[in-house]
Amino acid sequence: MRISARADYAVRAALELAASKEDAPLKTEAIAEAQEIPHKFLEGILNDMRRGGLVLSQRGGNGGYRLARPAESISIADVIRVVDGPLVSVRGVRPPDLSYTGPAQSLLPLWIALRCNVREILEGVSLADVASGALPSEVSALADTPGAWINP
Helix, strand or coil, X not given: XXXXXXXXXXXXXXXXXXXXXXXXXXXXXXXXXXXXXXXXXXXXXXXXXXXXXXXXXXXXXXXXXEECCCHHHCEHHHHHHHHHCCCCCECCECHHHCCCCHHHCCHHXXXXXXXXXXXXXXXXXXXXXXXXXXXXXXXXXXXXXXXXXXXX
């Protein structure tokens, strides 16, 4: 699985909003600076997140962005889907829409299992979990697995 720069930036921006202790909306410039995200790129991402119902925007001198609902109710998967589409695809096709023959037949259940695990992790972690540093124990256990941090 590959996480695009767009998805990474979107999650980081959403985490800035989740961690904000202010009642006022955060300006795009403040989010971009805090997370070292190119400002123009971030504007497009925040617009996608607004259209996807994850953030609200407010115009004017005190304008900016805030989460549309509590951080506990927004999963990392929600953010990625809004900016990048489906979590797992093969050649741009969702796994259930694929078919294989011969020795490749077993690929389909493999791709489905991969999608199931990706969903389980990304849907099971909220912005609040990440912003607070309190990841679910299952996720922490996976990250603590020997070899998890080693690139083969």
